[in-house]
Amino acid sequence: MSAMATVGDSVVSVVDLHKSYGSVRAVDGVSFEVTQGEVFGLLGPNGAGKTTTIEMLEGLLRPDSGSANVLGIDVTRHPEALKERIGVQLQTAALYPNLTVVELIDLFGSFYAKRRSSKELIRELGLEEREVALSRELSGGQRQRLSIALALVNDPELIFLDEPTTGLDPQGRRSLWDQIGELRKQGRTILLTTHYMEEAERLCDRVAIMDHGQILEMGTVNELVTRHFKERTVRFETRPELTDERLSGLSGVQRVAHESDETVLYTSQVPQTVGALLKLGDELGLEGLDLAVRRPTLEDVFIELTGRALRD
Amino acid sequence: MRRLTAGLWPLTVANVKSFYRDRASLFWTFAFPIIFVVLFGSIFSGGGTGFTLGWVDQDRSPASQQLRGAFADVSILVLTDADQAAALEQMREGTLDAVVVVPAGLGEAMTPGRGGPPFQLTLYTDPSRQTASTTVAQIVSQLVGGVNLALAGVPPALGVTTQTLQTQSISSAAYFVPSILAMALMQLGVFAAIPLVAQREKGILKRLNATPLSRATLVASNVVMRLLIAILQTVIIVGIGVVAFGVTVVGSLVVVAGFIVLGAVTFLALGYVIASYARTEESANALTSVVQFPLMFLSGIFFPIDFMPEWLQPVASIMPLTYLGDALRQTMVGGAAYAPLPIDALVLGGWLAVSFLLSARFFRWQ
Numbered sequence: 087m088s089a090m091a092t093v094g095d096s097v098v099s100v101v102d103l104h105k106s107y108g109s110v111r112a113v114d115g116v117s118f119e120v121t122q123g124e125v126f127g128l129l130g131p132n133g134a135g136k137t138t139t140i141e142m143l144e145g146l147l148r149p150d151s152g153s154a155n156v157l158g159i160d161v162t163r164h165p166e167a168l169k170e171r172i173g174v175q176l177q178t179a180a181l182y183p184n185l186t187v188v189e190l191i192d193l194f195g196s197f198y199a200k201r202r203s204s205k206e207l208i209r210e211l212g213l214e215e216r217e218v219a220l221s222r223e224l225s226g227g228q229r230q231r232l233s234i235a236l237a238l239v240n241d242p243e244l245i246f247l248d249e250p251t252t253g254l255d256p257q258g259r260r261s262l263w264d265q266i267g268e269l270r271k272q273g274r275t276i277l278l279t280t281h282y283m284e285e286a287e288r289l290c291d292r293v294a295i296m297d298h299g300q301i302l303e304m305g306t307v308n309e310l311v312t313r314h315f316k317e318r319t320v321r322f323e324t325r326p327e328l329t330d331e332r333l334s335g336l337s338g339v340q341r342v343a344h345e346s347d348e349t350v351l352y353t354s355q356v357p358q359t360v361g362a363l364l365k366l367g368d369e370l371g372l373e374g375l376d377l378a379v380r381r382p383t384l385e386d387v388f389i390e391l392t393g394r395a396l397r398d
Numbered sequence: 399m400r401r402l403t404a405g406l407w408p409l410t411v412a413n414v415k416s417f418y419r420d421r422a423s424l425f426w427t428f429a430f431p432i433i434f435v436v437l438f439g440s441i442f443s444g445g446g447t448g449f450t451l452g453w454v455d456q457d458r459s460p461a462s463q464q465l466r467g468a469f470a471d472v473s474i475l476v477l478t479d480a481d482q483a484a485a486l487e488q489m490r491e492g493t494l495d496a497v498v499v500v501p502a503g504l505g506e507a508m509t510p511g512r513g514g515p516p517f518q519l520t521l522y523t524d525p526s527r528q529t530a531s532t533t534v535a536q537i538v539s540q541l542v543g544g545v546n547l548a549l550a551g552v553p554p555a556l557g558v559t560t561q562t563l564q565t566q567s568i569s570s571a572a573y574f575v576p577s578i579l580a581m582a583l584m585q586l587g588v589f590a591a592i593p594l595v596a597q598r599e600k601g602i603l604k605r606l607n608a609t610p611l612s613r614a615t616l617v618a619s620n621v622v623m624r625l626l627i628a629i630l631q632t633v634i635i636v637g638i639g640v641v642a643f644g645v646t647v648v649g650s651l652v653v654v655a656g657f658i659v660l661g662a663v664t665f666l667a668l669g670y671v672i673a674s675y676a677r678t679e680e681s682a683n684a685l686t687s688v689v690q691f692p693l694m695f696l697s698g699i700f701f702p703i704d705f706m707p708e709w710l711q712p713v714a715s716i717m718p719l720t721y722l723g724d725a726l727r728q729t730m731v732g733g734a735a736y737a738p739l740p741i742d743a744l745v746l747g748g749w750l751a752v753s754f755l756l757s758a759r760f761f762r763w764q
Contacts, residue, residue, distance in 0.1 A: 144608055146764075166610055174608040180600035184419035185412055196408035197609040220419070236605075 095122040097244055097275045098143060103152035105138050112138040114299035115152070120277055125270050127286045128279040129384065130296035131394075136279035137177055139296075140248055143277070144174050157244060170199060173242035175233050177249045177279075183222035187213055187232055190221060191239060198240035207235045211265065227258030234265065245269065247278040251285060263288055283384035295388060302391045307384060314390050315382040317341075317352040320359055322377050324349045327370045336362040345395070352382075405611045409619040414626065416593070426589055427627060431582040431635055438574045439643045449530050452485030452497035452522075453477045459505030468541055469498070475537065489522060495530035497522040498538060508549065571643030573733060576726035577699040579635045580661065583628055584719050587665025588690050590624060591672035595682035598673075604764040613763070621666060628662040636730070649729035657729060657742070661722040664746045667753035668718075674760035692717075698736060699723035718749040 098120035105113040113135045120126040128136040141147045143156050145165030154161045159168045181190055188204050195201040208217055211231040216224060224232060230250065237245055250266065251259040259282075266289055269276060280286055286293045287307050294304040303310055317340055328349065330342045338355030353359040356379055367375045389395055417423055451469065455462050470477050478485070478494060485497045499520040507517035521538050523531035597603050606616060639645035647654070672689060676682035694700075696710065697719035703711055714720055725742035727733035737745075 146604065146608055166612075169608065169610045174605075176601060176605055176608065178601045178604075180602060181605070182412060182416050182597075182602060184416040189412065189415065193405075193408050193412045194609060197405040197606075197611040199404075199610075 096120070097122050097157060098126075098277060099153075099155045100139075100143070101153045103139065103142060103154055104150045105135075105142060105147065106150055111299050113142070113149075116296075116299070116301055117152075118294055118301060118304060120275060122275055123270075123273050124291040125266070125276045125278065125289055127290035127293040128277070128296055129281070129283065129286045129290075129293045129388070130279075131281055134296040135299040136296055137248055138299075140246055140277065140279055144172065144246055145169055170240065171243055173237035173240065173245040175237040175245075175247045175250060177252070181221045181229070181232065181236075184220055186218050186220055187224070187235075188217050190232065191235055194236045195239045200240055202239060202241050207238060210238075210268075211235045212261075225258075227254050227261065230254060230258070230262060231265065234262075238269075242274070244275045244277065247276060249279055249281070251280070251282065259285070283388070286384055293384070295384075295391060297392050303387065310384065310387050311382055314387050315352070317354050317382070318356050319380050319382055319386070320351040320353060320356065320363065320377060321345075321348050321380065322363075322375055323347060325372060325375070327372060328366070332366065333363075336366065338362075345389075404615070405609075406615050406619050406622070409611070409615065410622045410626075413619060413623040417623070417627070420593075423589065423593070426585055427582070427631065428634060430585070431578050431631065432638065434578045434581070435575065435635055435638050436642075438578065439571055439638075449474060449495040449534050450476045450478060450493065451534060452488060452494040453479050454482045454485050454497060454499040455479065456482070456502045457500050457504040458502075461505040461508045462500050465500065465504070465545065468545070472537055472541070475534075486522065489524065495524070495527065496534040496538075571639060572645045572731040573727065574700070575636060575639035575643070575645050576730050576733070577723050579632060579658075579730075580699050580719055580723040580726050581694060582631045582635060583658065583661045583722065584665045584693055585690060586624055586628055586631065587662060587667070587669045588672065588686050588693070590620065590666055590669035591676060591686055592679060592682045594620075594669070594673040595676050596679040598762065598764065599677075599679055601764075607763060621663065624666050625659060625662055628658060632658055645731060647730050648732045653739075654726070654729045657722065657725045657746075660743065660746050660750070661718075661726075664718055664722075664750040664753065667750050667757060670757035670761055671753045674757050674762065693719050697723060703736065716745075718746055721745040 096119050098118075100119070101117050103113055103116045104111070116135070116139055118126075128139060130136050138147065142149045143154055143161060145161050145168050148162060156168055157171055159171075161168055182193075185193065188208065191204040191207055195204065208214055211234060213228065213231060213235065216228055221229065221232065234247070234250070237247070247266070251262050254262065263285070266276065266278075270289075278289065290307065292304065292306050293310065294301045295310070296302065303313075305313070324344065324347055333339060333342045333349070333351060336351070336359055338353040338359040339351050340354060341352040343350040343352065351359060351363070360377060360379070363377070364375070385395065417427075453466060453469065455466065466477070469475060478488070480488065482497075482499055485494060485499075488494045489497050499522070501518070501520070504517060519538075519542065521535060523535055525531055603616075607613075636645070636647065640647070668689070669686075672682065672685050676685045696713050697717040698714055699719055699722075703714045703720065706714055721737060721742040724736040725739055725746075728735050728739060728742075
């Protein structure tokens with residue numbers, strides 16, 4: 087493997103990967119490629135097999151069958167060589183609670199042949215003010231940034247991020263997205279898992295939608311959405327008077343769906359549908375009908391594929 | 399080689415820092431054994447040397463003065479003069495072991511050739527303090543017998559000279575200081591299970607496994623850290639023994655150090671066995687308590703095994719702490735042997751080997 091990898095080279099290559107726990111097939115025949123410089127997302131609900139997949143690629147779990155090459159290294163044969171060159175952020179991993187931020191970065195740095203200075207990493211991740219705080223005193227967002235700093239300590243070519251923003255408030259999530267965007271600009275390859283579709287839409291060049299240990303669909307966000315939906319959606323708070331029967335008769339409507347307390351109309355002709363809907367509202371004497379027109383999202387693709395919402 | 403040494407020292411330093419920033423582990427490792435040493439020291443050094451006897455003289459005659467002199471000559475008796483009420487009060491408080499009351503009329507009764515019933519001294523003893531009460535009663539009746547013989551003008555035909563014999567000058571402090579050191583080393587090892595399980599439960603071990611750090615290095619750093627703490631514990635516990643209770647270390651320091659290392663590593667391996675079976679930090683806490691109390695009280699570290707009920711003695715004779723305590727007592731203060739040193743080393747080595755194999759087989763990293 088040359089250090090001079092160029093954009094488009096395959097960095098991760100997975101073929102027909104399997105892993106079972108007893109009778110549960112956690113990963114059931116997964117294949118995909120990640121190329122140099124791209125951000126690739128595994129998107130799916132909890133229990134879909136994302137973490138098991140990523141941990142096999144990190145050399146933490148042994149696949150039952152199939153092959154996985156990461157940076158040109160067979161992960162089952164030379165996990166130690168692999169670990170020198172990748173950066174890892176685990177979903178559940180806590181850190182030594184009684185060590186400070188700078189102590190932890192220095193400690194993890196000592197495990198690698200190649201290492202970056204702790205000062206630089208602390209500045210890069212905006213942890214200057216918390217440098218000498220014990221890790222147990224950090225906020226959720228700070229802890230997550232520290233755990234990304236630890237993933238960068240060996241200046242890795244490839245970074246694995248497992249649910250990087252889970253448990254963060256919206257502000258913390260946005261700041262971490264910026265951080266990941268920076269990494270991408272530096273030309274690093276990133277493989278992340280998430281069950282937030284906004285995250286996948288915002289960060290990922292390509293996504294693979296996973297459920298029950300299998301990849302259902304793969305491509306750019308645009309490709310996935312247009313592959314499944316020619317229509318746009320018109321959404322509003324469900325009213326008992328607006329029955330499915332009445333709605334499906336409106337101009338342009340192809341399908342009526344319900345998501346929690348919202349009614350969703352799929353239409354290929356947004357203006358006509360909205361006009362007809364407002365007119366129907368007037369006739370029924372409904373007030374304050376709040377409409378939103380949206381392009382279908384990954385969430386819709388997921389529901390289309392699995393029949394249930396991502397966060398179920 | 400780089401694979402084993404990379405990260406070894408930084409990880410050891412990190413472990414030491416984590417350790418001293420955790421108050422609970424500091425307490426169990428240092429404060430607890432120190433409290434033990436001081437407590438045992440105060441209890442034993444009070445009663446070890448002799449018996450305190452209250453002397454109530456209601457006669458105040460030359461004869462009673464003479465009798466007092468005879469009592470005062472007994473080296474293991476320390477006499478305190480008081481009136482009867484005060485003496486009995488002091489005995490209740492525990493500052494006196496026994497009280498002798500000499501009623502008025504002694505001088506008269508001791509006139510040679512006087513007939514009638516014998517003059518009665520009164521001896522107060524406390525049956526709940528068996529050793530003190532029987533010893534004092536014996537001394538008193540011996541003295542009284544001697545006085546009777548002297549008054550009758552018969553020279554004693556038979557006398558006993560008492561001499562004490564000890565292998566070394568071993569005080570009670572010299573007995574318990576090695577015991578407490580053994581206990582501290584046991585706890586240091588066994589308690590290692592708790593942070594280990596906590597690190598696994600929180601995913602710290604898994605995170606380390608995602609780095610090039612080898613597992614051998616991880617275990618080695620744990621061993622090095624515990625040995626450093628063991629050295630510190632030894633210095634503190636033995637230091638208190640030497641400074642406060644006059645313990646002298648007589649054995650070879652190399653052999654002493656060898657047993658300290660062997661003991662620390664053996665119990666650390668036992669800690670890893672516990673960590674192999676405990677899944678959560680809570681269960682590791684419970685399991686270490688369950689293991690450490692029988693280890694401590696079914697071993698011969700706090701009282702000789704001969705004092706145990708007979709059915710328990712075989713249990714004590716397989717406990718590793720029995721042999722660590724025995725070895726440390728022999729090598730540090732020249733105490734009497736329960737087993738020869740090679741046997742001590744062999745039993746500890748056996749426990750180490752079994753624990754090592756069990757934990758190598760059953761320890762889970764994630």
